[in-house]
Amino acid sequence: EDKVVQSPLSLVVHEGDTVTLNCSYEVTNFRSLLWYKQEKKAPTFLFMLTSSGIEKKSGRLSSILDKKELFSILNITATQTGDSAVYLCAVNSGGYQKVTFGTGTKLQVIP
Amino acid sequence: EAGVAQSPRYKIIEKRQSVAFWCNPISGHATLYWYQQILGQGPKLLIQFQNNGVVDDSQLPKDRFSAERLKGVDSTLKIQPAKLEDSAVYLCASSLERATYNEQFFGPGTRLTVL
Numbered sequence: 001e002d003k004v005v006q007s008p009l010s011l012v013v014h015e016g017d018t019v020t021l022n023c024s025y026e027v028t029n030f031r032s033l034l035w036y037k038q039e040k041k042a043p044t045f046l047f048m049l050t051s052s053g054i055e056k057k058s059g060r061l062s063s064i065l066d067k068k069e070l071f072s073i074l075n076i077t078a079t080q081t082g083d084s085a086v087y088l089c090a091v092n093s094g095g096y097q098k099v100t101f102g103t104g105t106k107l108q109v110i111p
Numbered sequence: 112e113a114g115v116a117q118s119p120r121y122k123i124i125e126k127r128q129s130v131a132f133w134c135n136p137i138s139g140h141a142t143l144y145w146y147q148q149i150l151g152q153g154p155k156l157l158i159q160f161q162n163n164g165v166v167d168d169s170q171l172p173k174d175r176f177s178a179e180r181l182k183g184v185d186s187t188l189k190i191q192p193a194k195l196e197d198s199a200v201y202l203c204a205s206s207l208e209r210a211t212y213n214e215q216f217f218g219p220g221t222r223l224t225v226l
Contacts, residue, residue, distance in 0.1 A: 004153075034214065042202060042217035043154070088153055098167055099144070099215060101153035 002027040006089050006102035013109055017079050021105045023089030024071040033065055033072050036088040038104070043088055046074070079109045113137065115218035117203050123224045129191035132221045135184070136205030144215065145178055145188050146202040154202055160186065193225045 003026045013019055025033065032050045036043035047056045049065035049072060056063050060079075065072045076083055086104040093100065116135040124130050136143050141162050146154035157176065159167040162183040171178070175194070180186040190197055200222050204215040 006153075042220050045214055045216075048214055090153075098159070099156065101146075101155070103151075103153045 002091065002093055002098065002100040004089055004091050004100050004102035006087075006105050008105060009103065010106040011108070013079055013107070015079060015081060015109055015111050017109075018075065018077045019079060019107060021074040021076075021087050021089075021107070022071065023073070023102055025089075025091045025100075026070065027091050027093035027100065029094050030067065031092040031094075034090045034092065034099075035063055035072075035074050036090065037085045038088055039085040046087075076107075079107075081109050081111060083107060084109045115203055115205055115216055117201075117218035117221055119221055120219060121222045121224075123226065124193055125226050126195055127192040129189065130193055130223060131187050131189045132201050132203075132223075134186045134188070134203030134218060136186075136203070137216055140205035140207055140216070141183070142206045143180060143186050144204040144206075145186070146204065147199045148202055148220075149199045157188070190223075193223075195225050198223055198225045 005024050007022045032048050034048050035046040037046055047063045049056060052065055052067040060077045063074045084107060086106050088104045089102045090099050115137055118133050122130055143160045145157045147157050148154045157171045158178045160180045163180045176190055178188045200220040202220045203218040206215045
């Protein structure tokens, strides 16, 4: 059974802090790993990672994938209160592009 | 480009009643997914369609849940009869058929409360 595990489950930081969110996976026939941000509604897409060691960056957010060790990290620098959300990691695998989500990391950024 | 549409946005029913949700994916997206997201958890895949065929329904509670996508476009998900533990947000998502790397686009979801 495909498995995606995220840690920590929740995190409280102060504005300006840097956070690192973790995602590890065990799947058959890995295709890609995706990060989503969810703020009380539908998940919104952040990154898609397919190759090891290549950092994807968007503003203060960045992410990298390690296909040998089967994990990914999502970094957020200089956090803002607007970054408060649940961050979901999902893995696309198999011939029919199955997507398995982790339980998410709830991030709260306090002023 | 219009996004994934879902209706209703909210639904409150009593246990043992029936309910149906509707989803219209992004035009041209052949793959459609229904997810159940219980509060505090990640989305759980219920069923995945490729055009109008089912490719994965291994986590769909088939004794009470059913879904169809008759013309390979919009889809309905039905629960009959509902149980208290079905209270959740039901998310519909779609993606391109031949996308090697599967970015899914999500609808706004339907929040179901079963009393």
